[in-house]
Amino acid sequence: MHNRRNLYIGVILCAMVLLAALVSFFWTPYNVTELNIAEKFKSPGMPYLLGTDHFGRDILSMLMVGARMSIAVALIAVGIGILFGVPLGLFAAARANTLVEEVIMRGNDLVFAFPALLIAIMITAVFGPGAVNAIIAIGIFNIPVFARLSRAAALSLWQRDFVLSARVSGKSGLRISVEHILPNLLNLLLVQGTIQFSLGVLAEAALSYVGLGAQPPVPSWGRMLAESQTFFSIASHVVIFPGLAIVLTVLGLNLLGDGLRDYFDPRLRQSSWNSTS
Amino acid sequence: MFRRICSIVAFAATFAVSAVQAAQTDITIGMQLEPPNLDPTAGAAAAIDEVVYANVFEGLTRFASDGSVKPALAESWEISDDGLTYTFKLRSGVSFHDGSEFNAEDVKFSLDRSRDENSTNAQKQLFESIETIEVAGPHTVVITLSAPNGALLFNLAWGDAIIVSPDTFDLAKTEPVGTGPFKFSRWVQGDRIELEKNPQYWGTPARLDKVTFKFISEPTAAFAALMAGDVDAFPVYPAPENLAQFEADPRFKVVVGSTEGETILSTNNKQPPFDNKLVRQAVAHAINRQEIIDGAMFGYGTPIGTHFAPHHPAYKDLTDDSAYDVEKAKALLEEAGFEDGFETTLKLPPPSYARRGGEIIAAQLRQVGINAQISNLEWAQWLEQVFKGKDFGLTIVSHTEPMDIGIYANPDYYFQYDNKDLQDLIAALTLEPDDGKRTDLLQQAQQIISADYVNGYLFQLAKTGVANAKITGLWENSPTQANDMTEVYWEE
Numbered sequence: 125m126h127n128r129r130n131l132y133i134g135v136i137l138c139a140m141v142l143l144a145a146l147v148s149f150f151w152t153p154y155n156v157t158e159l160n161i162a163e164k165f166k167s168p169g170m171p172y173l174l175g176t177d178h179f180g181r182d183i184l185s186m187l188m189v190g191a192r193m194s195i196a197v198a199l200i201a202v203g204i205g206i207l208f209g210v211p212l213g214l215f216a217a218a219r220a221n222t223l224v225e226e227v228i229m230r231g232n233d234l235v236f237a238f239p240a241l242l243i244a245i246m247i248t249a250v251f252g253p254g255a256v257n258a259i260i261a262i263g264i265f266n267i268p269v270f271a272r273l274s275r276a277a278a279l280s281l282w283q284r285d286f287v288l289s290a291r292v293s294g295k296s297g298l299r300i301s302v303e304h305i306l307p308n309l310l311n312l313l314l315v316q317g318t319i320q321f322s323l324g325v326l327a328e329a330a331l332s333y334v335g336l337g338a339q340p341p342v343p344s345w346g347r348m349l350a351e352s353q354t355f356f357s358i359a360s361h362v363v364i365f366p367g368l369a370i371v372l373t374v375l376g377l378n379l380l381g382d383g384l385r386d387y388f389d390p391r392l393r394q395s396s397w398n399s400t401s
Numbered sequence: 402m403f404r405r406i407c408s409i410v411a412f413a414a415t416f417a418v419s420a421v422q423a424a425q426t427d428i429t430i431g432m433q434l435e436p437p438n439l440d441p442t443a444g445a446a447a448a449i450d451e452v453v454y455a456n457v458f459e460g461l462t463r464f465a466s467d468g469s470v471k472p473a474l475a476e477s478w479e480i481s482d483d484g485l486t487y488t489f490k491l492r493s494g495v496s497f498h499d500g501s502e503f504n505a506e507d508v509k510f511s512l513d514r515s516r517d518e519n520s521t522n523a524q525k526q527l528f529e530s531i532e533t534i535e536v537a538g539p540h541t542v543v544i545t546l547s548a549p550n551g552a553l554l555f556n557l558a559w560g561d562a563i564i565v566s567p568d569t570f571d572l573a574k575t576e577p578v579g580t581g582p583f584k585f586s587r588w589v590q591g592d593r594i595e596l597e598k599n600p601q602y603w604g605t606p607a608r609l610d611k612v613t614f615k616f617i618s619e620p621t622a623a624f625a626a627l628m629a630g631d632v633d634a635f636p637v638y639p640a641p642e643n644l645a646q647f648e649a650d651p652r653f654k655v656v657v658g659s660t661e662g663e664t665i666l667s668t669n670n671k672q673p674p675f676d677n678k679l680v681r682q683a684v685a686h687a688i689n690r691q692e693i694i695d696g697a698m699f700g701y702g703t704p705i706g707t708h709f710a711p712h713h714p715a716y717k718d719l720t721d722d723s724a725y726d727v728e729k730a731k732a733l734l735e736e737a738g739f740e741d742g743f744e745t746t747l748k749l750p751p752p753s754y755a756r757r758g759g760e761i762i763a764a765q766l767r768q769v770g771i772n773a774q775i776s777n778l779e780w781a782q783w784l785e786q787v788f789k790g791k792d793f794g795l796t797i798v799s800h801t802e803p804m805d806i807g808i809y810a811n812p813d814y815y816f817q818y819d820n821k822d823l824q825d826l827i828a829a830l831t832l833e834p835d836d837g838k839r840t841d842l843l844q845q846a847q848q849i850i851s852a853d854y855v856n857g858y859l860f861q862l863a864k865t866g867v868a869n870a871k872i873t874g875l876w877e878n879s880p881t882q883a884n885d886m887t888e889v890y891w892e893e
Contacts, residue, residue: 159764161696178642179696179760253776340760340775351756354620354640 131383137376141369145191154182156189157341165359175361177352183362186343187369193255193344194373197337198324200259202317205266210313212267213274214305217282218297229275232268240265240323241330248336255338262327266320273316278305311388315381322377329370345370425891427611428872430884431623431632433639435591435616440573441560442515445523447801447882450560451636452594452614454883457498458563458579461489461508461542462554468803468880470558474503474580475542484549484834491540495603497566498584505536511564512544526807527556530831551834555804560881582607582887592616596886608874608890620753627653627867634868636875636884639753641699647867658864658878659712662799663705664754666762666857669793671817675745679737681854684795685723686730687769688762694860697757702860707851708806711861712878715843719851723858730769742770745794749775750783754862755797762797762857788815799862803881806843807831809850818855 153173163180166172174183212232216225235243244261251257278301281287290300331337332346340347348366356363436448441458455463463473472478475489495503514520516528530550535543546553556562569578577585582604583596596612615632617623620640626632627647638644647653666688674680690704703711706719734740749759756777763773773795778786787793800808810827812819823846830842851858864879874889 157764157767159692159696159761161692161761164696178757179764335777339777341763354624355642356621357624357646358642 128383128387130379131387134376134378134380134383137372138380141191141373141376142195144188145195148185148188148192152182152185152188154185156181156185156343165355165362167359168361168365174365175359177348177362178355178359183348183365186348187345187365190343190345190348190366191369191373193332193338193342194325194328194370197255197259197262197328198321201262201266201324201327202320204260204263205270205320206313206317209267209270209272210274210306210309213271213276214278214301216271216275217278217305218301220279220282225275228271232271235264236268236272240327244327244331245334245336248331253336253339255342258328258331258337261331262324265327266324269320270313270316273312274309277309277312281305281308311384315385315388318377318381318384322374322381325370325373325377426609427613428609428633428886428889428891429593429613429615429631430886431615431617431626431635431638432884433616433618433623433637435618436594438574439577439585439588439594440565441563442511442565443521443523443574450882451884452596453577453579453581453585454560454563454881455581455885455887456583456596456612457577457581457585458560458565459581460557460559460563461491462558464558464803464881464883466876466878466880466885468878470554473558474508474564478554484551485546487544487546487553488537489542489544491542492603493540495580496601497569497580498578498599499566499569501566501568503564503566503580504539505542507564507566508542509534509536510567511570512562514565514570515562522561524559524561524802527559527562548832549834550831551836551839552804552831558881560883583612586611605887607887609886612886614884630869634866634872634875636864636866636868637879638865638867641701641753641863641865644699644701644865644867652870653867654870656864656866656868656875656877657701658866658876659703659710660801660862660864660879661710661803661805661881662801662862662879663708663710663805664702664758664797664799664859664862665708666859667787667793667796667798667816668856669791669795669816670819670855671791672794674737674739674743675794677737678854679733680739681857682723683730683733683737683739683769684766684771685854685857686726686733687765687771688723688857688859689725689765690720690859691725692765693758693761696761697754698860698863701863701865703863705858705861707847707858708800708809708856709843709847710803713804715840715847717844717847719847720858722851723854727768734769734771739770742772744772744774747773747775747795747797748783748787748793749777749797750780751777752799754799758797758859762795791815791817795857797859801862801879801882806846806850809846809855816856818850818853820849820853823849 160180163176164178166176168175172182177183212228216228219225243265247261248257287300287304290304328337329346332344333350337346338344345366352362432451434448436452437446438444439449439453441449441453459473461475462470465471474492476492477490479488491505497503512534515522516531530546530548531544532547533545537543565573572578582599582602584599586597587595593613593615598607598610617626623635623639624643627635644655648655668675668681694702704720705711706722709716747759747763749755759775763775766773787796807827808814809818810824826842826846833839833842868875871892873892876885
């Protein structure tokens with residue numbers, strides 16, 4: 125029971141972020157696109173719970189709307205990764221030891237060899253900054269992650285007896301991949317998806333920090349950090365809260381991912397317990 | 402007795418140490434942008450002049466710290482009665498940093514090179530009225546004009562008109578050789594440029610032995626470098642939000658002066674709907690200047706209503722023509738047929754006046770129904786898309802050249818304003834030598850561009866400098882892009 129703690133903390137943190145994002149669709153304490161210069165740098169308290177930024181905007185409201193951007197970008201990016209990466213990995217595994225597998229996997233290595241942020245900067249440099257391009261950039265980086273993972277897991281599944289019996293019964297490689305291999309990968313994908321999701325949140329923050337993510341006035345956590353860092357010595361709360369939001373979200377997703385892995389894979393439970401205690 | 406001698410020795414020693422400290426003769430100046438090269442006659446970047454102008458290179462005339470034009474390499478000059486012939490008497494005994502003597506041939510070479518058809522000079526219009534340049538003696542140069550030009554002496558004071566030697570001009574981009582009070586010594590790319598005192602200088606010698614220009618692009622890093630003492634002064638400090646902190650700190654002094662930087666909401670006059678004057682007028686009335694100055698510049702900046710520096714004697718305050726009035730802006734948009742507003746682009750270069758000002762302006766424009774899509778660009782992209790490509794609706798930029806109202810007479814300039822009346826007026830201005838009549842023409846020009854709402858006129862950029870409290874002699878204002886270090890020294 126002890127090692128479920130990670131899972132619970134992760135679930136709570138993620139639920140908070142998700143709730144904030146959902147609530148922001150129909151209610152925020154203040155309007156985030158209206159500036160009120162006279163109210164700038166108000167300290168946390170009342171009436172601004174987390175204070176205001178250099179334009180007098182309510183930081184809590186901006187964080188709530190910003191959570192939307194973080195979640196949306198990371199979710200779609202992971203989706204792209206799964207949508208393209210998993211079929212590639214399964215196909216490579218089904219065609220093991222052929223030229224097809226070699227081409228797919230070396231292609232993945234090629235993408236993987238570039239640091240994720242570099243790919244993202246390349247894409248946004250060519251197509252211009254913006255949320256959509258950030259999603260595509262982070263999504264492309266996710267493809268090889270899922271392709272490798274699903275190929276490795278599928279390869280070992282292909283050696284199993286139930287696959288052998290399916291082959292003997294005359295099922296095609298495609299049917300075996302979809303009907304027998306894929307369902308056995310779902311746990312793995314869920315765990316990896318959660319981890320990639322947290323990396324996606326970080327990547328979105330990093331991209332908007334360097335100005336390549338969502339453009340103003342759409343709030344985003346990374347840009348809030350970038351814009352407010354010069355104010356750190358005058359009003360530290362404008363930097364601390366967006367930073368905390370990123371840290372807590374990523375922490376929550378990682379704990380959730382760890383917890384899910386432990387939950388699905390009892391064999392790992394013991395070793396994880398050992399390493400964390 | 403022995404003890405006494407000891408204490409005297411100790412006293413003398415501390416005195417000697419403090420004397421050494423008092424004689425600090427090197428300085429590190431912080432700059433936000435690194436120059437792409439060091440030849441002011443072959444590049445438009447302000448950073449070039451900020452390093453070499455009046456330090457390494459000099460022209461026939463020069464700008465003083467108050468913006469007035471003073472003799473430099475030309476000791477004196479005579480102007481013929483028809484205003485067409487200028488005879489410059491050059492200083493003798495001046496030598497370049499490589500030891501070669503400065504003479505009239507250098508002047509002819511330099512100016513002919515700058516005004517040549519194939520020259521890469523960024524301000525060729527400065528030399529437009531020059532017909533011929535003749536050497537009339539080792540230290541006499543005669544410049545003949547095709548038409549009178551009242552601004553010739555002013556034009557020759559620009560960094561783009563400095564004098565180089567025919568032997569060393571090709572080195573100017575990387576190892577400049579000039580006649581100024583400092584010699585170039587080293588350029589560590591990406592980090593700093595070092596200058597050292599020129600002992601053979603013809604004029605009042607510099608008081609510093611060594612000047613280092615250090616390039617720090619990040620405002621946060623600039624703040625840290627000043628606080629840590631790595632940089633002694635930041636003549637154009639990039640983060641106005643920190644100035645209050647420096648002001649409260651006795652180690653520093655904050656100097657707020659004027660610049661030639663008209664910060665404007667540049668409008669693409671050829672792109673619909675901005676080709677409609679009513680729309681431009683609506684935009685002008687939708688802008689709340691004070692909010693932008695407070696929000697983006699933390700109060701530093703003077704509102705302007707036209708493209709002209711408020712500290713100039715010919716300035717006309719026209720801010721009332723485009724006073725903040727949301728209702729009027731809405732009514733104008735309705736009259737122009739845009740009662741539901743419209744969408745446009747707002748492309749912003751990196752400086753904080755643009756990025757922060759842009760967000761504020763976008764919010765102000767939303768109030769009248771104009772949806773300006775912000776995209777943040779790096780300088781290279783901005784130059785490519787906006788300045789060269791003219792692919793923009795709105796942009797914010799500060800025009801830092803002195804007396805640059807002439808850009809409105811160029812219909813190919815990036816905001817594409819094309820008005821025959823103004824073009825004629827600027828042409829008449831160029832020919833007008835009389836100061837009183839020039840002022841009158843300048844005021845007419847200001848009036849025309851304000852009445853046409855060519856651009857949104859926001860504010861005059863303030864020169865917000867931070868320096869160690871012991872440094873004196875830095876320019877308070879910025880009549881041209883320069884960091885003249887000749888008279889700078891450490892007090893104590």
